[in-house]
Amino acid sequence: MKIRDILLSVTAAAALGTSASAMECETITLGAAISLTGKYATNGVHAQNGYEFAITKIAENGGVQIGDKCYNFDVIYYDDESKGDRGATLAERLIQQDGVQYMLGPYSSGLTKAIAPITEKYGIPMVEAEGASRSLFNQGYKYLFAVLSTSEQYLASAITLAAERATAEGRDPSEVTVAIAVENDPFSLDIRAGVMEDAARYGMNVIIDEKLPRDLSDMTAILTKVKLVKPDVLIVSGHSKGAATAVRQIGEQRINVPMVAITHCEAADVTGNFGDFAENFLCSTQWAETLTYEDPIFGTAANYETEFKAAYPEYATKKVPYQTAQASAAVYVYADAFTRAGSLDKDAVRDAIAATDLATFYGQIKFSDAGNNIAKPMVLRQIQGGEYNVVAPSNFASHDLVWPRP
Amino acid sequence: MTKNTLLYAVLVAATVAAPFLFPSYTAFLATLWLFIIVALTWDMTGGQMGYNSLGNIFFYGTGMYTGAVIAIGLYFPVGEWTDASRSEVFSVTASQYYTGMIIGIPGAGLFCGLCAFIIGPLFFGLRGPYFAIGTLGLAIAAGEIVSNIEWLGGGQGISMPHSPLHPDFEKVLIYFLYAGLGVVLFGFLRWFYSTRFGAAINAIRDDEEKAEAMGIHTLRYKTITWAISAVFVGMAGAISAFQLIHFEPLETAYQTINLGIFMVVCVLLGGKGTLWGPVIGAVLFHVFKEVTWNYILGGQWVALGLLIVIIVVFFQDGLMGYLKHVRPGWFGIKVDTKGATS
Structure with missing residues (x-):
């Protein structure tokens, strides 16, 4: 991998040295351990594509200006095989052997939790886009920054919606019953915690609270239970595989729950893969191409989607997942921070990242002291007629919620 | 015996020096x-x-x-x-x-x-x-x-x-x-x-x-x-x-499925039931793993599977067992090459 990269960059440099004026930029090397194989491979690739797309876009827009020089990004990737200990080893290698001074995040909260202690130890800034668990932001890390909203917010607004609907029907929100089935991993456990907190606030009764195995491909047992106890709301979370399994089996077993809320709909392409089965599911998303966000590099959110699909034709028939958009946003944060820092010094860059207050196609980005983005809301979309329509929060909602699911 | 002592001294010295030589x-x-x-x-x-x-x-x-x-x-x-x-x-x-x-x-x-x-x-x-x-x-x-x-x-x-x-x-x-x-x-x-x-x-x-x-x-x-x-x-x-x-x-x-199996592969590679076998096996395996995981990314598990098959089929006694077979003298085993004539 490393040797190939060196060879590639040497040949590229040789080729470029003789031609083109826009290519005179020097290179800033970022490092990333990302899941290219293993259970997170789908989303690992989504994230990698997001990184690469942003790097290309930034280069097309003249690169990163630091002083009177311009720079383009290049990333050294390793495959962490979706395993934490491997991720930690690779982070160590990127920093120690490859001399990487700035890191991009891996995919998933679990991997980020494994890698963050390493980058923190060496004082290497890491801007990550795919680790949302709150447990990342109570460790006192100073070099970890996340562009996305934390995971307890993912499905909490579904509970609020259910409460509103119950009130509209003349029922007390505390009569609403909730079933939760989440994968036993840092991300989904945090989703569960957020839902539990909100359900408790309304006095709702959580009648099923189950943890699913990793790499889940079967949840029929839990669905049978759901069919028996008939909750008003069913919450499922388990990355892309969890989303695919949930949509398929809820459809196959004809589970008629008034509201089903899941994560990772777009990343698993549930509308494309399961069609009608996905109808009326609620999907949490960090970002939607219909939102009115904008920046000078990527244009509007809608423009990002169009250009990304042009660059990566394999996404032509599906939604561009937010995992990709936020990965691009992470690279953009670096570009912005380098420019403001006016230096390649990693601590100057770290301080510039901490001071980020940036409007992007992905939403506003501003970090708390703990490193999470506190400026961007989560959005809840419902699949209606095969389309993803925003139904919450109310100031973004373009469509009404279909309740109960037919 | 002195040869062994020297060997151990060199190995211990290498162990101590390694992190400073290859930080x-x-x-x-x-x-x-x-x-x-x-x-x-x-x-x-x-x-x-x-x-x-x-x-x-x-x-x-x-x-x-x-x-x-x-x-x-x-x-x-x-x-x-x-x-x-x-x-x-x-x-x-x-x-x-x-x-x-x-x-x-x-x-x-x-x-x-x-x-x-x-x-x-x-x-x-x-x-x-x-x-x-x-x-x-x-x-x-x-x-x-x-x-x-x-x-x-x-x-x-x-x-x-x-x-x-x-x-x-x-x-x-x-x-x-x-x-x-x-x-x-x-x-x-x-x-x-x-x-x-x-x-x-x-x-x-x-x-x-x-x-x-x-x-x-x-x-x-x-x-x-x-x-x-x-x-x-x-x-x-x-x-x-x-x-x-x-x-x-x-x-x-x-x-x-990782370390839990790797430890067995290390021993099989080096030679079961010997003192040095597991050590040699672990070194070979770890180097093999790092090389394949870095240079033939995507094919690393195939390479590992192949390695296991080769060991199990051809070198059931591991490297130490193989050496004992081809170089018995190194292990202090005397072989009478002329047959039992005298």
Whole structure:
């Protein structure tokens, strides 16, 4: 991998040295351990594509200006095989052997939790886009920054919606019953915690609270239970595989729950893969191409989607997942921070990242002291007629919620 | 004898010098020592005693968790520390960190030894494949149980206290913890296999019924051997916990299909039932793994599978067994090439 990269960059440099004026930029090397194989491979690739797309876009827009020089990004990737200990080893290698001074995040909260202690130890800034668990932001890390909203917010607004609907029907929100089935991993456990907190606030009764195995491909047992106890709301979370399994089996077993809320709909392409089965599911998303966000590099959110699909034709028939958009946003944060820092010094860059207050196609980005983005809301979309329509929060909602699911 | 002493002196010197000669490879070398430790301990039961355990990773995972619970629990409530939604940031002083390490690592070893004493008698009634599958089940079950204990962080895993040291120094410290444990283990085994006790476990491997008939209390010997290996694996696990800083139950601590199988492959590669076999096997395997994982990314598991097939089909006795066959002189075996004429 490393040797190939060196060879590639040497040949590229040789080729470029003789031609083109826009290519005179020097290179800033970022490092990333990302899941290219293993259970997170789908989303690992989504994230990698997001990184690469942003790097290309930034280069097309003249690169990163630091002083009177311009720079383009290049990333050294390793495959962490979706395993934490491997991720930690690779982070160590990127920093120690490859001399990487700035890191991009891996995919998933679990991997980020494994890698963050390493980058923190060496004082290497890491801007990550795919680790949302709150447990990342109570460790006192100073070099970890996340562009996305934390995971307890993912499905909490579904509970609020259910409460509103119950009130509209003349029922007390505390009569609403909730079933939760989440994968036993840092991300989904945090989703569960957020839902539990909100359900408790309304006095709702959580009648099923189950943890699913990793790499889940079967949840029929839990669905049978759901069919028996008939909750008003069913919450499922388990990355892309969890989303695919949930949509398929809820459809196959004809589970008629008034509201089903899941994560990772777009990343698993549930509308494309399961069609009608996905109808009326609620999907949490960090970002939607219909939102009115904008920046000078990527244009509007809608423009990002169009250009990304042009660059990566394999996404032509599906939604561009937010995992990709936020990965691009992470690279953009670096570009912005380098420019403001006016230096390649990693601590100057770290301080510039901490001071980020940036409007992007992905939403506003501003970090708390703990490193999470506190400026961007989560959005809840419902699949209606095969389309993803925003139904919450109310100031973004373009469509009404279909309740109960037919 | 002097030649051997010289060899050992050179190896120890190389061990001490390695992290200073190749500073950017220290983490790699530390992991190499981990492989050597788990391979040597696996061989105690698998090679020397004839009991092929697939569950030694249980002691590794349990060692990690015990080390973590001791290091954290000495100063903080573990349940609060592992609560993912806590808002408080705990800070750990240098003396707290080192006290946790000094008590946590041996504590983990002792706890794992104790576990082996308790579960040993349950498992040593099983022979052959039943023992292998039984111990594998133990490791898998333990991972699932731990992943549902919220006090231990459940599926979130545990984040260890952070080292107050400069990372370059800490890396060297972790290396020497592993290397020290590995050297002690090797020295111990060199002596252990030469004792009556060593002869007894070899007798169990060769014919357990006969060994019993000779008056060897086989269960006691088997359990003690497993417990000793558990102490070392548990300590290695605790060192890993300090090295990795964050770990979770299913893929890091009780990683049955990775380290749990790799330790067996190391021993098979080097040669079962020999003192040096596991060490050589671990070195070869670790280098092979790093090379394939870095240069033929995507094909690494295929390469590993191929390696296992080749060993099992062509080199069943491992490298040491192969060398013994082609170069018996190196092992002090005299072969009468002229045949039995004189």
